[in-house]
Amino acid sequence: MFEKIIDWIDERTHIKNILRENFVEYKVPKGLTxxxxxxxxxxxxxxxxxxxGILLSMYYEPSIHEAFDSVNFLIMKKVNFGWFFRHVHAAGANFFMALIYLHMATAIYYNAYKRPRELTWIVGCIIYLLMITTALTGYILPWGQLSYWGGVVTPEIPGSIPGGIGEIIATWMKGGYRLGDLALGRLFAFHAILLPMLLTIMVIIHLILIRRIGVTDPSGFERKKEEKIPFHPYVSLKELGVIMWFLALFTYFVFFKMDKFLPKENFEPADFMKTPSHIAPEWYLLPFFQVFRSIPDKFLGFIAFNLIILLLFLLPFLDFSAVKSARNRPAFFVMYIILIISFTALTILGTLDPTPTNAKLGLFFTFTLFAFFISLPIISIVECKRMNLEREECKTKEF
Amino acid sequence: MEATRRDFLDYLIGGSILAGIGGFTYPIIKSLAPSKEELKTAVVRVNIKDLETFGVKVVSWKGKPVLVLKLPENFEWKGDLKTEDNIKVLKDKRIFALIGICTHLGCIPLWRPKGDADFNEPHLHCPCHGGIYTPYGDVVAGPPPASLPIPPQKIEGNMLVIG
Amino acid sequence: MQNKGILKTLFFTGITIFLFYTLWIDNIFKKETKEYSIPEKYKEIIRDHKSAIKGRQLFLQNCSGCHSVIYDNVYHSFAYTNEAFQKYRKEYRGLLPRDLYYAVFFKEFEGLKKAFGRIPPDLSTIYLARDEAYLFNFILNPQKVMEGTPMPPIMIGREEEVAKIVAYLRHVALPPEEEEKKRNIMGILMISYFIITGLLIFIKRYRIIKNER
Structure with a gap:
């Protein structure tokens, strides 16, 4: 009976073929790390x-009078397991950002952005930007003190563009001069409908690209299909097992360690006459925040952190030589370690109070962060020279 | 030996993943079910001590209007009935509750203790399409197809417990 | 070559764990000074769910003139004689919306605002927003903790009663005791489920690889 239903569906959709193509005939390199x-x-x-998110949106009310109580009373106390879904959503947002950063760090290490995967990387960067926007808008929705002041401060950053343009953008983002009902409704629609939709589309494109072209070989050499192993069962089982253990860690945070994901200050309803004692963005924005903060001039700071995002998009074109994987590129490996250390340092500096020493350290690590991006074309040129290849040849050489 | 052990492991993994999916859907289904607060409203206690003869009290039970009626000791329905479900159950009772939703199209019937121009007996009159019920909730005239439903109820001292 | 690989792995794992430990568990660079303390005796009273019942009475007697705890249906003492309020309260079974509440008692709230400079906050979630020691010391002697606060020092020298009030605020903010226990059991069960299932899957994968060799 069951077999017959499967066959009936298969005849019309070729589902078995699709599954086989994407899981068994989809080959991955040996020795994935x-x-x-x-x-x-x-x-x-x-x-x-x-x-x-879907379950939470059933009970959330995007109005400045109701939002706080709909989250902290209705969801946390009245709805069965409402607390569970809020915890999952809050912890999930943090874990999602963390995983995206780790995923990007991996891609940079193995040079997964290089030909022919430039588009995969750029789509990934778009996903990252969408993620940040989703996280930011979601952060404002519970309408606690931190939410509200986060919502007030964020539009101030583009507000540093001179010539009155910044102010227009800031007002537009707030939906008025003061963050109110209009802004909240808008943010809710963005967070719950528009951004997830865009995110889904982008993730699907990202996945299709990966399936079409395959993942990078960690050794840096593209192997022939016969030398690769099928995705199922070798990699799929490994991934499933790691997913389970990851969920165990995630569950630990959801049940026993929520104090960093649901910060204390946010359990106070928004009060537009009283700023909380210390406000900093969520940790995933801290590197940008620290860059912005260390540079004495506000507008220059704004340009600097936008430049980082731009450079991230341009990574495949900055690093143009065909040599792949940090394993084969000692100079790149050194710069990569500098990147990781400066990112970590900027994040941690962002959590600290803005003393003069911290600002100086911040400036130093800002320079090292930019040094990574600047070094990429230089490393590429040196590598091309060593192989005695012209620029164009060097870009397209196969290994 | 090796083969059977492998099969057993497969079943174990399959079962455990199924259990996981089940465990994940449980809170979702549970969160969509009525909360504890809501479940408390599934039992309603009505004070019937101050209810007068031919009086009515309207309460909400599970989101539905419920009419609590008190009839005099010697009350008896004379006349024709289109349905006879309720009178069999409620004949000996003087105080009882009916769900006040007309079985025709869901309007709330009105209690007419002294009758009105059309009908000179105590009755329930549905204003939407003119359905007429006896005080027990049986249909006398009009379009309703069935008697008014009776909620589960019992009398505890001065209280009528519905639900 | 092998050693180099291990070193690399150690470095990257280490820096990842270091970063997220600092962000999510304990920031070792940021010294958080504990300014306030509670004697051990009163800590026990606060932890005891039973003292919350007495705390509620004490709250109604001492605090409800200015503060409400709307999540527990405790409103300002002036509210209970108002007819409109009684009606609304029945209609909104779970929680009276704040804006409606402020609208019904506009005159009274304006009076409070005039007397204290701002409307004294609702205390439903205050236990989650401040730490225990801060609340205890603040209620005991507001001026000592926050100079210039409009809150009158009415509880000076009544440590045990203050502890009970804090216990009440804790009781309102946190889930009920048995619910808390249920959550802990649920958490432990889920964690062990994931670990065991992951282990089974890895055993399966190991067998497949071994069989092929």
Whole structure:
């Protein structure tokens, strides 16, 4: 009976073929390292975000009078398991961002952005930007003190564009001069409908591209199909197992360690006459925040952190030589470690109070962060020279 | 030996993943079910001590209007009935509750203790399409197809417990 | 070559764990000074769910002139004689919306605003927003903790009663005791489920690879 139903469906959709093509005939390189799982882990987290988000949106009310109580009373106290979904959603957002960063770090390490995967990388960067926007808008919705002041401060950053343009953008983002009902309704629509929709489309494109072209070989050499192994069962089982253990860690945070994901200050309803004692953005924005803060001139700071995002998009074109994977590129490996250290340092500096020493350190790590991007074309030129290749040849050489 | 052990492992993994999916859907289904607060409203207690003869009290039970009626000791329905479901159950009772939703199209019938121009007996009159019920909720005239439903109820001292 | 690989793995794992430990668990660079303390005796009273019942009475007697705890249906003492309020309260079974509440008692709230400079906050979630020691010391002697606060020092020298009031605020903010226990059991069960299932899957994968060799 069951077989017959499957056959009936298969005749009309070729589902068996599709599954075989995407899981068994889809070949991956041998010796994939552990960091390759961060991609699938973020996919799993996204799924949990969607489910918990849909359930939360049933009870949330986007109005400045009701929002706080609909979250803290209705969801946390009245709805069965409402607390669980809120915890999953809040922790999930943080884990999602963390996994995206780790996924990007992996891609940079193995040079997964290089030919022919430039588009995969750029789509990934778009996903990252969408993620940040989704996280930011979602952060404002509970309408606690931190939410409100986060919502007030964020539009101030583009507000640093001179010539009155910044002010127009800031007012437009707030939906008025003061953050109110209009802004909240708008943010809710963005957070719950528009951004997830765009995110889904982008993630599907990202996945299709990966399936078409395949993942990068960690060794840096593209192997022939016969030398690769089928995705199922070798990699799929490994990923499933890691997903399970990842969920165990995630559950630990959801049940026992929520104090960093639901910060204390946000349990106070928004009060537009009283600023909380210290406000900093969520941790995933801290590197940008620290860059913005360390540079004395506000507008220059704004340009600097936008430049980082732009450079991230341009990574495949900055690093143009065909040599792949940090394993084969000692100079790149050194710069990569500098990147990781400066990112970590900027994040941690962002959590600290803005003392003069911290600002100086911040400036130093801002320079090292930019040094990574600047070094990429230089490294590429040196590598091309060593192989005695012209620029164009060097870009397209196959290994 | 090796083969059977492998099969057993497969079943174990399959079962455990199924259990996981089940465990994940449980809170979702549970969160969509009525909350504890809501479940408390599934039992309604009505004070019937101050209810007068031919009086009515309207309460809400599970989101539905419920009419609590008190009839005099010697009340008896004379006349024709189109349906006879309720009178069999409620004949000996003087105080009882009916769900006040007309079985025709869901309007709320009005209690007419002294009758009105059309009908000179105590009755329930549905204003939408003119359905007429006896005080027990049986249909006398009009379009309703069935008697008014009776909610589960019992009398505890001065209280009528519905639900 | 092998050693180099291990070193790399150690470095990247280490820096990842270091970063997220700092962000999510404990920031070792940020010294958080504990300014306030509670004697051990009163801590126990606060932890005891039973003292919350007495705390509620004490709250109604001492605090409800200015503060409400709307999540527990405790409103300002002036509210209960108002007819419109009684009607609305029945209609909104779970929680009276704040704007409606402020609208019904506009005159009274304006009076409070005039007397204290601002409307004294609702205390439903205050336990989650401040830490225990801060609340205890603040209620005991507001001026000592926050100079210039309009809150009158009415509880000076009544430590035990203050502890009970804090216990009440804790009781309102946190889930009920048995619910808390249920959540802990649920958490432990889920974690062990994921670990065991993951283990089974890895055993399966190991067998497949071994069989092929």
């Amino acid at each position: 552990f960091p390759y799982v961060f991609g699938v882990l973020s996919l799993v987290t996204m799924f949990f975000q969607f489910v918990s």
